Amino acid sequence: MKIIVCLKQVPKNDSVLRVNDEGTWIQDRDLSYEINESDQYALEAALQLKEKVGGEVLALSLGPARVQTVIKEALARGADRGVHLDDEAFKGLDAYGVATVIAAAAKKEEAALVLTGLQSDDHGYAQTGVIIAEQLGVAHATIVMDVEVQEARLRVKRELESGYFQWVSLPLPAVLTIQSGINTLRYATLKGIMAAKKKEISHYDAATLGLAADQLAPRQKILRIYVPQKSKQTQFIEGTPAEVAARLLEKLKNEARVF
């Protein structure tokens, strides 16, 4: 089975975020990056499926040259080939645009299965995978916690609200959005890192994918970004660790009366 796993490069979780001069996104200078959290689980799910049923895992990322780090990391963990989607026209796309480009690449590659994370840690659209399915005209399932392959179909376990789950079966080709915690992540070995050096990365731009600018036109615009206003008055307790500890416990006892 040919599986494409979509990996988004996002600023490291503990990055100090500064608003850019236009006020419309963060400054990307001096940031370090990592693979979006749920995408790491999607990659692991793809590798495990390949181990079970055979096939090929393609690690795909859309973004500037720096996102090749993400692709190389995935190759070192066991993906077979990289797909880098890069073009001036791919800058600043909304979820619709990103999904349209990825769907075009998935079509070109004739993938049987596309896996994405369920949500990106930066934009947090929680949409890209579902839109890819719509653009490809294939079935999808979201927030997936387990995957079984049954000939031309998949049977997947979806997480629902309030502690419920549900198994759903759907035909291949398909798109799944993977929830964190579905499996246990593997890390790259030295051997994997060496092997990755010989693996190929395919580069596609808008022209190779046959995409015109109006197909990608944004349908939503960010006016400005900012740090949210606090709604609750938090009492900050300061001092040395010992002082802070004594003050907090005193307040919890006498002011909040929790003990």
Added chain:
Amino acid sequence: MANGEGGILVYIEVTEGRVNRASYEALRAGQLIGAETGQEVAAVLFGQGIEAAAAEIAARQLQTVHLVNDAALASYTADGMVRAFQQVIGQTKPALVLLSHTYEVRDFAPKLAASLGRVLTGDCIGYRVDGQDLVLTRQIFQGKMVADVVPTGEKPWFVSFQIGTFRGDECEAGTAAVALTSVTIDAGEIRQKPEQRFKEAKAAVDLTQAPLIVSVGRGIKEQKNIELVRKLSEALGAELSASRPICDNDWLPMDRQIGSSGQTVSPKLYLAVGISGAIQHLVGMKGARTIVAINRDKDAPIFEIADYGIVGDLFEIVPALTAEAEKNR
């Protein structure tokens, strides 16, 4: 948004015959935006044998409740929902479709919008009407920042609101007409075959009754460091719980997870150690009477709901707190 044109269509989610409480929040959003822009509000429900749910919604202030009763919609599937919803939009021609950002909405709304060449403006936490624009506020970077965004394409616009943004119990009462709206769905178009919904075996620990909870997040860095927080919980006589990444890593069992996909707790004290405060975590603990957060990032979203905050390194603060608690015992 020009006055009067188009109208607002609110999606009411029905699970096993019952209205999802979150849908009242979307309806409340519809009432407010409708009043502000002079637009009529309608609602739509899909399923089979859901007349009671429709009647419940019809007792609120809105114009029309569209009831779509179809055997193909008896259990939810993304394909069935999108096919049906597209037809209702075609018939009612709304300018704005409002939804609550539930798991079900996450599953079908992006597809519905995309099938009409639109994009969902999802998981919003506020809105402002500004002339022709509807300015929506969304969290980005897991709540560390927010963005004001506007839908720019053609109407209808699709907007979903984060659960808790509006008060469902503030929905104005009224009487609406229930309109039976029919759609045609070929069962063969529905590719997903859902099985019964189920719950995993009951959790071994019930944290819902715990009066004191100490909760640990990814700030703890390594599995072995969990012991540090366990010691604090023991010194305080509290239960130990965690954010999702801790349980995803198997550092603590799943049944100690707090949040939208874990337990919902309302203890007297919730002490969050190295937890950033993403919305999916907050929904599980914001009902706590007193919230304390220890985090080295003074802008961490957890401080938005904390009563007491300690900005600092948990590896220094937690042992000091444990020592102090042991002294006081």
